[in-house]
Amino acid sequence: MTQVAYQINERRNKGTLSHDEHWDLTTADQKLALYDLHRFGYRLLFVRHLLTGPVAIICQQDDIAAIYADGEVDLRPKIHLRDMH
Template sequence: MTQVAYQLNERRNQEAIKHDEHWDLTTADQKLALYDLHRFGYRLLFVRHLPTGPVAIISQQDDIAAIYADGEVDLRPKITLRNMH
């Protein structure tokens, strides 16, 4: 197994981080955007770190959206969530 694959496997086997920890990983611009979307029922699922900065993944029922580090909201991101069951 390569080092990168091993590290990914290690991370997936760790306990899931709590909502507050994800919130702390967001930028101020992401927090403002999420505050605006919260009134429409969106909630923070998790934050992923990319070379371009953190991406907050949010959902509202079955709709998935992304908020980029600069606060830009993508209501139709090209992402697929894996089944956690």
């Protein structure tokens, strides 16, 4: 197994983080943006760390959106979530 594959496998085997743990990983700007979007039914799914900073992935029913570290909201991000079922 390559080093990268090993690291990904190790991350996945650690289990999923709780909602509160994901919330704690967001920036203040992301929290403010999510507060504004919460009234439209958006909820936090998870946070991913990129070189540019944390990206909060949120959803409203089947609509996926992203909130970048500076609070910028992308309602049509080019991401694809794997099926968790």
